[in-house]
Amino acid sequence: MTGPRMALAGLWLVTAIAVQGALVSRFTFFGAHPDLVLVVVLSIALYDGPLAGALCGFAAGFAVDLLSDHVLGVGALVLCVAGYATGSVRDYYDRFSATTPIVIVAVASAGTTVVLGTVLKVLGDARVTWSGMAADVPRIALYDAVLTPFVFAAVSALNRRVDPAVREW
Amino acid sequence: MFRDTRRVRQLLGLMILTSFTLITIDYRAGANSPFRGLRSSVGTFFGPIERGVSGVVRPVGNALSTLGNVGNLNKEVRKLRAASAAVEQQRHTNEDKQRQFDDMGKLLKLVNGGQYRTIAAHVIGAAPSNFTWTVTIDAGSDRGVRKDKTVVNGDGLVGRVIEVSKFTSTVLLAIDVESTVAARLSYTGERGLVKGNGPKDMQFDVTPATTEVRSGQPVVTAGSTFVPGVPIGEVMATRAAPGDTTRSVVLKPYVNFSNLDIVGVVVQQERKTDLDALVPANPAPSPSSPAIPRCPVSTAPSSTGSSSASTPAATPTVPMVPCLGSMPAPVSGAAAAASSPATSPTPATSSSP
Numbered sequence: 001m002t003g004p005r006m007a008l009a010g011l012w013l014v015t016a017i018a019v020q021g022a023l024v025s026r027f028t029f030f031g032a033h034p035d036l037v038l039v040v041v042l043s044i045a046l047y048d049g050p051l052a053g054a055l056c057g058f059a060a061g062f063a064v065d066l067l068s069d070h071v072l073g074v075g076a077l078v079l080c081v082a083g084y085a086t087g088s089v090r091d092y093y094d095r096f097s098a099t100t101p102i103v104i105v106a107v108a109s110a111g112t113t114v115v116l117g118t119v120l121k122v123l124g125d126a127r128v129t130w131s132g133m134a135a136d137v138p139r140i141a142l143y144d145a146v147l148t149p150f151v152f153a154a155v156s157a158l159n160r161r162v163d164p165a166v167r168e169w
Numbered sequence: 170m171f172r173d174t175r176r177v178r179q180l181l182g183l184m185i186l187t188s189f190t191l192i193t194i195d196y197r198a199g200a201n202s203p204f205r206g207l208r209s210s211v212g213t214f215f216g217p218i219e220r221g222v223s224g225v226v227r228p229v230g231n232a233l234s235t236l237g238n239v240g241n242l243n244k245e246v247r248k249l250r251a252a253s254a255a256v257e258q259q260r261h262t263n264e265d266k267q268r269q270f271d272d273m274g275k276l277l278k279l280v281n282g283g284q285y286r287t288i289a290a291h292v293i294g295a296a297p298s299n300f301t302w303t304v305t306i307d308a309g310s311d312r313g314v315r316k317d318k319t320v321v322n323g324d325g326l327v328g329r330v331i332e333v334s335k336f337t338s339t340v341l342l343a344i345d346v347e348s349t350v351a352a353r354l355s356y357t358g359e360r361g362l363v364k365g366n367g368p369k370d371m372q373f374d375v376t377p378a379t380t381e382v383r384s385g386q387p388v389v390t391a392g393s394t395f396v397p398g399v400p401i402g403e404v405m406a407t408r409a410a411p412g413d414t415t416r417s418v419v420l421k422p423y424v425n426f427s428n429l430d431i432v433g434v435v436v437q438q439e440r441k442t443d444l445d446a447l448v449p450a451n452p453a454p455s456p457s458s459p460a461i462p463r464c465p466v467s468t469a470p471s472s473t474g475s476s477s478a479s480t481p482a483a484t485p486t487v488p489m490v491p492c493l494g495s496m497p498a499p500v501s502g503a504a505a506a507a508s509s510p511a512t513s514p515t516p517a518t519s520s521s522p
Contacts, residue, residue, distance in 0.1 A: 014218070017215060017297060018215060018218040018219050018221075018222045019222055019226075020297040021215065021219045021222075021293075021294035021295060021296075021297050021305065022218075022219040022220075022222035022223040022226060022293060022294045023222065023223070023226045023229070024297075025294065025295035025296060025297050025298075026292070026294065026295045026304070027427065027428070028368070028427060031368055032299055033299065035297075035299065037297060050174075050177055050181075051177045051180065054177070054180065054181050054184060055180070055184075058184045058187075058188070061188075062191075063211065063215075064297050064298065065191075066204070066207060066208045066211040066212075067208075067211060067212065067215060067296065067297055068296045068297065068298045068301055068303075069296070069301060069303060069331060069332065069339065069341070070298065070300070070301065071192055071195050071196050072191045072192065072194075072195035072202070072204050072208075073187075073188045073189070073190070073191030073192035073193075073195060074188075074192060075298075076184070076187070076188045076191065077185060077188030077189065077192065080181070080184045080185065080188060081181075081185065084177075084181050113299065116300075117300060120300060123192070123196060125300065126346050126347060127300045127301060127302075127345065127346040127347060127367070128300050132367065136299055140299060
């Protein structure tokens, strides 16, 4: 991860968090809303690999923790691991088809949301219920999958511009 | 260079360790968390950015919100058509009452002058999590917002401030599962606790269990953390098992929490009780009317609503709704018009055996 690409990733995350707070989180569609921050972290991980995924996941998770009122560090932990895992998945592919990132993000979103909810519940957050999660997780995964083609394409295109030497996808 | 998986794993381990440390410290410290200041400063950093984004995307957001609500809108249209026919009929009978109401409104403003100071704010964001019901507003400590201040809008209670940064604050919505509001039934005055239930209707536990509750009956804040008399919602249904000490009431909030935009923060509350408010603070301008309710909930224009309008303050148990100075719409008007509880109060259930 070179300097310019790190700066770019930071910019992506700040933008994602601002748009998430100002737009996405304000409107629920049938009870849930997409997790744009997570989609951006996973897209960066898919493009740049496990290290970038873990670093961006940690930073984004920490920022989301600070902006939410739940226990600090939970988002950082879960998103860091999610970014690392998703970045590692990349090594099993030579090249992504158009649908691969969508499927990976959908699965990773569902997993991340379940783990995040479980950790919060274990820490005594009364707002997380199993029935609520069962209803919301498929929706969140679906919404995130819908966002993926756009976000992943944008992340790849900008990264390629900044640093053409990166492994192409 | 990133084939060096050993170093990557070391870094990952370090970050996981940091996360666990953060969780442990924050969890054990609870409200005295050493990260308070950090949370506030991150809010200060993202506040203006979110405000900018919010300004640009508000029309988009409104359009999306409409899309997500198409099903509800059809229902709404049918309901509104029926309601408008009834309103048209009532309008004729109400014109005389309106004059009385206007006169009283002037008096109310007089009584109410300086009662509460409210500042208006835009909702500029929501918590970036699917498990929390909080919003960010564009007023912070620079405009006098403090923790635990009551937040309202034209329809009723929105929530209370839980975090304040320089230019923004976070509001815990009344529908958040962690939100608990001391409340009481209007008309009868029994007290209880209103708890949020996320996207589902709120729950109002009222004691004693034998309390008679009518559907459509408004519930208002009782005033502890919150300023008293703010309408919260109306009774939908009620249930009490034999032997319960409380009666559990399903409450439909007046405020539509899915598209909050302009809200008011009650930043200053004078140390007065409800009963004090019945007496004009400055008796000089209206010595002839010593006892005037602030905004009786039941004085909505309706054919049978004359009882409390013509006998103001005859019963001190009638809940008073403060007219919040800078709010765009009178609080009680929207609430009572939506429910029109006085027209057909049908008992939801009989009291428990």
